[in-house]
Amino acid sequence: MAFREDEGRARKDHCAENINIVRHLTLNLLKQEKTSKRGIKTKILKCGCDDSYLTKVLELVGI
Template sequence: MTAKRECKGKVTEETRYFISSLDATDPKRLGQIVRAHWGIENNLHWVLDYAFDEDKQRARIGNSDANMAIVRHIALNLLKAEKTSKVGIKTKRLKAGWNETYLLKILLGTS
């Protein structure tokens, strides 16, 4: 798959290779599937970076970076499951830090 990117007026192009068990007889469909997958991945990364400032995390000793990534994913899933507050993930996270009752509602999954 060839990918084009424009940044600050400069266009770059690169070839990307993928390994898949999908049928490669329809390259257009395969390209759509790959783009959809990376759209989901990029969206998840954006939410984690916006709500948890993940890009600034500096845990680097042993497995601490992987462990903290798991904790952030668990927290994200708990926050997404909480449906009574109609605000974004970042606001829910902050609200849970300020309000122990709301934090317990998230952790216990109660309405």
């Protein structure tokens, strides 16, 4: 429930499946990031506020 999935409105065609894949990938990236000893929700907020932290998380994949 880190992404508030129950409030999602994606229901047309394969939209719900695609969004679920993106959420799953994001959750895996945030779990792999070990420099911040915080919860997933805090890491999501930190990615939204701090571009250097977002870059650090994205570098785990090589983006």
